[in-house]
Amino acid sequence: MAKISVFGIGYVGVVSAACLAQDGHRVVAVDVVADRVAMINAGQSPIVENGLGALIAAAVESGTLSATLDAQAAVHATEASYVCVGTPSNRDGSVGLGYISDVCGIIGRALATKSTFHSVIIRSTIVPGTMEDVCIPLLEAASGKKAGVDFGVGYYPEFLRESTAIADYYDPGLIVFGALDQPTFDLLILMTLDLPCVAHQVDLRTAEMVKYTSNAWRAVKVTFANEIGNIAKACGLDGQLVMRLLCGDKKVNLSAHFMRPGFAFGGSCLPKDVRALRQLAQAKDVAAPLMGAVLQANEDQIERAAKMVTDTGTTSVGLVGISFKAGTDDLRESPLAELAARLIAQGLDVQVYDPNVSIAHALDADAAGRGNDVVPDLRARMVPTIQALIDTSALLLVGNTYADATGPLSRAMQDQPMVDLTRLQAGIVSNGTYQGICW
Numbered sequence: 001m002a003k004i005s006v007f008g009i010g011y012v013g014v015v016s017a018a019c020l021a022q023d024g025h026r027v028v029a030v031d032v033v034a035d036r037v038a039m040i041n042a043g044q045s046p047i048v049e050n051g052l053g054a055l056i057a058a059a060v061e062s063g064t065l066s067a068t069l070d071a072q073a074a075v076h077a078t079e080a081s082y083v084c085v086g087t088p089s090n091r092d093g094s095v096g097l098g099y100i101s102d103v104c105g106i107i108g109r110a111l112a113t114k115s116t117f118h119s120v121i122i123r124s125t126i127v128p129g130t131m132e133d134v135c136i137p138l139l140e141a142a143s144g145k146k147a148g149v150d151f152g153v154g155y156y157p158e159f160l161r162e163s164t165a166i167a168d169y170y171d172p173g174l175i176v177f178g179a180l181d182q183p184t185f186d187l188l189i190l191m192t193l194d195l196p197c198v199a200h201q202v203d204l205r206t207a208e209m210v211k212y213t214s215n216a217w218r219a220v221k222v223t224f225a226n227e228i229g230n231i232a233k234a235c236g237l238d239g240q241l242v243m244r245l246l247c248g249d250k251k252v253n254l255s256a257h258f259m260r261p262g263f264a265f266g267g268s269c270l271p272k273d274v275r276a277l278r279q280l281a282q283a284k285d286v287a288a289p290l291m292g293a294v295l296q297a298n299e300d301q302i303e304r305a306a307k308m309v310t311d312t313g314t315t316s317v318g319l320v321g322i323s324f325k326a327g328t329d330d331l332r333e334s335p336l337a338e339l340a341a342r343l344i345a346q347g348l349d350v351q352v353y354d355p356n357v358s359i360a361h362a363l364d365a366d367a368a369g370r371g372n373d374v375v376p377d378l379r380a381r382m383v384p385t386i387q388a389l390i391d392t393s394a395l396l397l398v399g400n401t402y403a404d405a406t407g408p409l410s411r412a413m414q415d416q417p418m419v420d421l422t423r424l425q426a427g428i429v430s431n432g433t434y435q436g437i438c439w
């Protein structure tokens with residue numbers, strides 16, 4: 001069993017402290033507010049949270065949980081510290097790091113006089129880069145020691161929800177953490193071993209980003225459901241029933257489908273239907289700002305790709321794929337066709353490889369309704385093979401992936417500039433003349 005000091009006796013800290021203690025770890029909770037420390041030591045919960053009072057009372061009674069104002073003593077008496085202090089918004093909306101900075105200084109000074117290894121594990125919500133740019137430098141400056149060598153550092157975001165905090169602690173849905181050093185990784189693996197989720201080990205920045213992504217996604221879900229509910233009500237419908245039915249589809253609607261960063265959505269349905277829903281809301285005098293933002297963000301993603309191409313200064317582009325997704329010849333509202341049109345309008349020479357659209361052309365099956373209406377002279381721009389595209393283009397712009405194209409494109413990217421909207425190879429990241437749109 002581990003000895004853990006928990007900094008911050010707020011919602012996250014007190015739940016963590018009580019649950020760690022219940023699991024048999026020896027926990028010292030630390031706060032700057034004397035009342036909170038006193039309440040813990042009296043076996044009482046300083047917050048209202050289902051089941052927490054009983055947990056704290058039992059842990060204090062059994063001697064596994066205590067609280068103190070003495071941060072230095074707490075660090076010296078434990079092998080790791082969980083930092084759970086608040087990170088409230090600054091005036092401009094940026095993350096407030098005042099409490100985190102204070103605690104890093106306090107723990108760092110305690111580490112200066114501690115001879116045994118100690119891990120500092122931040123659990124507060126902090127934007128990517130905070131560990132490396134703020135926490136670690138402060139800990140090193142205050143301790144005079146090297147992070148990852150003389151003391152351990154980890155970032156382990158908390159996902160609990162108030163009101164179900166204890167249940168969430170034991171089944172968080174997602175466990176992700178990063179650490180600078182193996183002892184801290186080992187400790188976090190040990191601390192999460194009995195929880196019913198995979199423990200994802202990542203770098204510090206990724207762990208920081210996942211926490212914000214999780215909360216932003218939760219917020220978007222609430223807002224989406226509310227917007228649908230408002231429109232449904234205006235149509236005389238039960239929005240909760242509509243959302244319940246939608247959520248019954250675990251194949252596409254509530255799944256990882258469409259949750260992979262990359263290029264814009266398009267095709268014959270999504271753009272027109274979002275537009276129609278927005279117009280319906282307007283006609284019913286219901287605000288639907290999310291629908292408007294979705295269309296604007298999609299438009300911005302096309303512009304982002306266009307800028308990535310024009311920023312290279314190239315005048316010759318080989319576009320891989322022009323239908324709205326691989327596996328179809330459908331060009332209706334294809335964001336790739338829109339992207340090609342913008343590049344052509346800016347004077348770039350754009351050639352296209354798309355095996356499905358080529359088949360449609362060969363069959364003369366690209367008539368109105370399914371065809372291209374934005375790219376001038378599309379037929380003349382089509383090349384028959386991926387190799388022909390590679391050989392005649394200065395920059396390759398990968399919009400769709402095709403089985404016969406992946407190998408030649410992977411070889412070509414070694415010495416040919418590429419803008420990739422699909423992620424041609426798993427894990428590849430922007431580097432030199434290879435640029436991925438979201439990686």
Ligand SMILES: NC(=O)c1ccc[n+]([C@@H]2O[C@H](COP(=O)([O-])OP(=O)(O)OC[C@H]3O[C@@H](n4cnc5c(N)ncnc54)[C@H](O)[C@@H]3O)[C@@H](O)[C@H]2O)c1
Binds near residue numbers: 103
């Ligand atoms: N509340 C939630 O549901 C929740 C869930 C997941 C993550 N988080 C994140 O966890 C962090 C903590 O949130 P919270 O709601 O528990 O905050 P909180 O405001 O309830 O508690 C923070 C505690 O830290 C104490 N503190 C401040 N400076 C201190 C210091 N130098 N030493 C020791 N204690 C100090 C405060 O006195 C307070 O008791 C935030 O970053 C938050 O975004 C919160």
